[in-house]
Amino acid sequence: xxxxxxxxxLFILLSLSLSQPTTSFNITKILxxxxxxxxxxxxxxxxxxxxxxNSQGTITVLAVDNSNISPLSGxxxxxxxxxxxxxxxxxxxxxxxLKGLPNNSSLQATxxxxxxxxxxxxxxxxxxxxxxxxxxxxxxxxxxxxSDAKLVKFVTSQPYNVSVLQISTPIIPNGIDNTTTHxxxxxxxxxxxxxxxxxxxxxxxxxxxxxxxxxxxxxxxxxxxxxxxxxxxxxxxxxxxxxxxxxxxANSPTPSSSSSPSPAADGSTPSPDGDAADTPSSDDKKxxxxxxxxxxxxxxxxxxxxRWYFVWDL
Numbered sequence: 001x002x003x004x005x006x007x008x009x010l011f012i013l014l015s016l017s018l019s020q021p022t023t024s025f026n027i028t029k030i031l032x033x034x035x036x037x038x039x040x041x042x043x044x045x046x047x048x049x050x051x052x053x054n055s056q057g058t059i060t061v062l063a064v065d066n067s068n069i070s071p072l073s074g075x076x077x078x079x080x081x082x083x084x085x086x087x088x089x090x091x092x093x094x095x096x097x098l099k100g101l102p103n104n105s106s107l108q109a110t111x112x113x114x115x116x117x118x119x120x121x122x123x124x125x126x127x128x129x130x131x132x133x134x135x136x137x138x139x140x141x142x143x144x145x146x147s148d149a150k151l152v153k154f155v156t157s158q159p160y161n162v163s164v165l166q167i168s169t170p171i172i173p174n175g176i177d178n179t180t181t182h183x184x185x186x187x188x189x190x191x192x193x194x195x196x197x198x199x200x201x202x203x204x205x206x207x208x209x210x211x212x213x214x215x216x217x218x219x220x221x222x223x224x225x226x227x228x229x230x231x232x233x234x235x236x237x238x239x240x241x242x243x244x245x246x247x248x249x250a251n252s253p254t255p256s257s258s259s260s261p262s263p264a265a266d267g268s269t270p271s272p273d274g275d276a277a278d279t280p281s282s283d284d285k286k287x288x289x290x291x292x293x294x295x296x297x298x299x300x301x302x303x304x305x306x307r308w309y310f311v312w313d314l
Contacts, residue, residue, distance in 0.1 A: 144174035
């Protein structure tokens, strides 16, 4: 019975150890042992792709030393991340496997950039070519990528897990900086001809000013009704003073003539002061006209009484 329990516990522990995932390598620790790749190792860290690299079961790192990595300096962070992913091949290419490739042969390898789902136009693949002389070169399969990176040396490897190869220059796929946008092209905006014209309303704006000058045309009418000097009545001479008691003679008016006196007959005698020649003002004319009318009434009465008094005196 104790033996059975012991075997059961050992089986459980073995199952748990096999079920738990283990990390077989740490790429940054491996590259820390080689100072010539310090810049390349720093770019891997700043690109935040180290956890993704370490989670892969089998990889080949195409590393560039510090003296040849200058083409990557100054690249934006997103572009640098894509380029660094191109240098991680998702397969194991150790010294034995590469030396076993025949001359004048070529094969296509998949990179971490292809697995990211952002790569387009074969930017996520690398061609490994063996020349007739046995030289090995690496080149992006993206159209227009013309630079070849030569294999310099084998750096280190952990068989069937990780291999580090030094290459002569960075692999930069053509157009890799334009692979971030996959949105469809914007729809064509409507042409200006389909839009309603907007210039018609301003054409009606000048109409109100055309009616503005009409009021000034009626302004001069009031002065035309102003009274002119010709409408005023002509000035009449002053009324002569009543005759004295010695004045009546044969020339004095008769009662018949005194019954219908008129202002014209009274105005025939000029005043001794000569004031009739002066031109009175408009107010004086009105006052004089009223005085003449009053005198026209009282003069016959006074003449009548004067005549009656004269007769009575006789």
